[in-house]
Amino acid sequence: xxxxxxxxxxxxxxxxxxxxxxxxxxxxxxxxxxxxxxxxxxxxxxxxxxxxxxxxxxxxxxxxxxxxxxxxxxxxxxxxxxxxxxxxxxxxxxxxxxxxxxxxxxxxxxxxxxxxxxxxxxxxxxxxxxxxxxxxxxxxxxxxxxxxxxxxxxxxxxxxxxxxxxxxxxxxxxxxxxxxxxxxxxxxxxxxxxxxxxxxxxxxxxxxxxxxxxxxxxxxxxxxxxxxxxxxxxxxxxxxxxxxxxxxxxxxxxxxxxxxxxxxxxxxxxxxxxxxxxxxxxxxxxxxxxxxxxxxxxxxxxxxxxxxxxxxxxxxxxxxxxxxxxxxxxxxxxxxxxxxxxxxxxxxxxxxxxxxxxxxxxxxxxxxxxxxxxxxxxxxxxxxxxxxxxxxxxxxxxxxxxxxxxxxxxxxxxxxxxxxxxx
Numbered sequence: 303x304x305x306x307x308x309x310x311x312x313x314x315x316x317x318x319x320x321x322x323x324x325x326x327x328x329x330x331x332x333x334x335x336x337x338x339x340x341x342x343x344x345x346x347x348x349x350x351x352x353x354x355x356x357x358x359x360x361x362x363x364x365x366x367x368x369x370x371x372x373x374x375x376x377x378x379x380x381x382x383x384x385x386x387x388x389x390x391x392x393x394x395x396x397x398x399x400x401x402x403x404x405x406x407x408x409x410x411x412x413x414x415x416x417x418x419x420x421x422x423x424x425x426x427x428x429x430x431x432x433x434x435x436x437x438x439x440x441x442x443x444x445x446x447x448x449x450x451x452x453x454x455x456x457x458x459x460x461x462x463x464x465x466x467x468x469x470x471x472x473x474x475x476x477x478x479x480x481x482x483x484x485x486x487x488x489x490x491x492x493x494x495x496x497x498x499x500x501x502x503x504x505x506x507x508x509x510x511x512x513x514x515x516x517x518x519x520x521x522x523x524x525x526x527x528x529x530x531x532x533x534x535x536x537x538x539x540x541x542x543x544x545x546x547x548x549x550x551x552x553x554x555x556x557x558x559x560x561x562x563x564x565x566x567x568x569x570x571x572x573x574x575x576x577x578x579x580x581x582x583x584x585x586x587x588x589x590x591x592x593x594x595x596x597x598x599x600x601x602x603x604x605x606x607x608x609x610x611x612x613x614x615x616x617x618x619x620x621x622x623x624x625x626x627x628x629x630x631x632x633x634x635x636x637x638x639x640x641x642x643x644x645x646x647x648x649x650x651x652x653x654x655x656x657x658x659x660x661x662x663x664x665x666x667x668x669x670x671x672x673x674x675x676x677x678x679x680x681x682x683x684x685x686x687x688x689x690x691x692x693x694x695x696x697x698x699x700x701x702x703x704x705x706x707x708x709x710x711x712x713x714x715x716x717x718x719x720x721x722x723x724x725x
Contacts, residue, residue, distance in 0.1 A: 318628055320702075323694035326625075332618055335690040338606045339539075346696045346703075348675045351513055351653045351686025354539030354603070363602035367595060388597045389588060395604045396538070396547050399612065400511060400530065401521035407549045408584045409534070409597060413512060414447050416531040416548040417479070419560040419587060421451045424477035424506045424529065426559050431476035432457040435505070437464045441485045444510055448479055464489070468499050475505040482520070483513035483651030486678050488643040490651055494525040501526065512536060515547075517652040517688070518619060519612040522549055529554075537652070537688060540600030548587050555583050564589035606690060618689040620647040622697055626654050626685065629701040637708040642682060656683040662725060666718035667707045673700045677725045 327333060339355045341347060347355055371379040380386045394404035410416065421434060434448050438461045445461060452459040462470045464484070471478065478500050483490050493509060500507045509530040514520050516537030522530055528551050534544030550558060559580070565571045566588035569579040580586040624647055630639060640657035644650045658664055658681060665677040675685040685700075707713050 317632060318625070318698070320695060320698045323625065323698045326621070326694040330618065330693070331614055332610065332689060333693070335606065335610065336693070339691045341691060344672050346673045346700045347692070348673065348685040348687065348700060350539070350688030350691075351517070351536055351651075351684070352676050353542060354516075354536055354688065355691055356541065357539050357603045357606040359602040359605045360541065360599050364595070364599055367598045385592075385594050385597075388594065388601065389592050390585070392597055392601045392604065393547055393584070395601065395607075396515065396532075396534075397549070399520070399538075399607060400515055400532075400549065401519070401523055401525075402530075402549050403523065403552065405584055406523075406552055406555075407547055408587050409545050409547045409600065410588050410592065411546055411548075413510065413531055413533050413546045414443055415562070415589075416546055416587070417444060417447045417508065417510070418451060419562055419589075420508050420529040420531065420548065420550070421448060421477060421479065422455065422561040423558050424508065425451070425455060425457060427554065427557065428476035428504070428506060431474060431505070433475045434459045435467070435470055435475045435478040436461045437467055437480060438462065439464055439484060439486065440479075440481050441510070441512070444479060444481060464491075467491075467496060471496075471499050471503050471505060473503050475500070475503065477506045477508060479508040479510070481510040481512065483517070483653075485513055486642065486682050486684070487655055488513070488650045488653040490644075490649055493521075493527065497525050497527055513651050513653065516607070518616045523551070527551060534596075534600045534603075537686075538600065539603040539606060539688075541596070541603065543596065544600045544603075545593055545596045550584055550587060552583075555586070558586060560587060562589045566590055566592070610690070615689050619652040619687055622687040622689060622692055622694065623647065623650060623652065623654050625694055625697050626687070626701065629698060630654075630656065630704075633701050633705045634708065637705075639683075652689065653684060653686045655685070657681045658683060660713055662721065663713040663718040664704075664707060665725075666722075667713040667715070668700075668704060670718070671703050671707065671712075673703045679725070 338357055340358050371383040389409045392409045393407035397404050397407040436448050449459045497507050506528040511530050511532035515532040530549040533546045534540035563578045567586045569581045642655040642657050661681045661683045662677045665683050
């Protein structure tokens with residue numbers, strides 16, 4: 303077997319063995335990237351789609367920022383340590399991962415705030431149109447924000463099923479907002495086709511890349527995308543609550559009027575004028591002072607992608623997820639699991655979601671045994687495959703652990719049935 307074989311791993315004539323998985327790892331061109339992460343012993347981490355593992359480059363960089371730049375440099379570090387241009391600098395690093403130019407991406411705020419900004423800005427670019435189009439199965443916060451924007455500006459938020467998005471695009475729609483990779487199922491939208499159809503009817507598109515950036519290639523400019531946003535703490539590994547990023551295609555930047563006109567988005571913020579004049583280009587998407595320690599951590603974390611071919615990353619991701627699905631078929635038949643993720647490798651992101659009536663308790667039992675995934679209501683067991691640090695042997699071991707949890711009914715212990723605040 304080789305990496306290109308595994309998308310059809312379920313069709314192998316003989317059972318998939320751990321030895322075969324080790325053989326795949328031996329020829330993995332990204333195996334060396336695992337050394338870039340501080341991974342705990344005895345843990346198989348399948349939740350990088352929720353919170354990425356910590357890159358080894360982060361602690362020393364944070365130590366320098368805290369002990370030298372903050373403690374000793376104090377306010378001088380905005381200039382002396384290059385704090386001030388960090389949003390643009392880190393945005394440029396992310397741009398390389400999502401198919402954008404360096405001056406089209408900036409790090410700022412959170413996904414929710416950036417979504418609010420770009421939805422209002424997009425509506426302003428399409429006067430006379432009042433419909434924001436979304437999908438019913440999107441991450442709820444995106445729907446909440448879109449609904450709030452619609453209420454604020456007397457527009458309509460219209461949500462349809464994912465398979466109906468193309469048909470719902472018409473001349474009433476000002477902007478469509480979609481998550482490229484669905485947070486529950488892992489299903490991937492055809493970014494090029496939807497963007498093309500939206501433009502045919504005169505609409506703009508906002509892409510949420512929360513489960514895309516750092517997990518798979520993305521070609522924003524090749525697809526002629528208008529806006530995009532994403533978070534820094536999933537596959538980008540920037541740490542809990544890491545700042546988000548926002549992309550605005552260069553053709554829209556000069557005419558863009560975003561609603562949160564803060565001083566860092568001003569053309570000359572340190573002149574402290576009482577009249578707002580937007581900064582040129584992507585800088586106008588800034589609002590207030592950047593969370594500098596979060597930016598520093600994210601910038602250091604992004605060095606884990608140095609020299610990584612995103613196409614090779616995608617191939618390994620598909621190999622890992624295909625292997626997981628094939629092993630679930632092979633090892634877990636009769637245990638009540640369903641598959642919520644597309645079997646076709648190109649139709650999914652870097653996660654696999656299983657369904658089970660006792661999904662929450664099963665995930666908790668797995669976590670207790672060192673296999674960390676997460677649960678999404680009502681019945682989704684969600685497993686993320688961060689190709690920079692996961693191996694095929696770990697996938698085999700994870701499924702073996704899941705098989706044992708089911709065969710022994712370990713999941714039925716009372717401590718695994720009690721719901722925690724974060725699932």
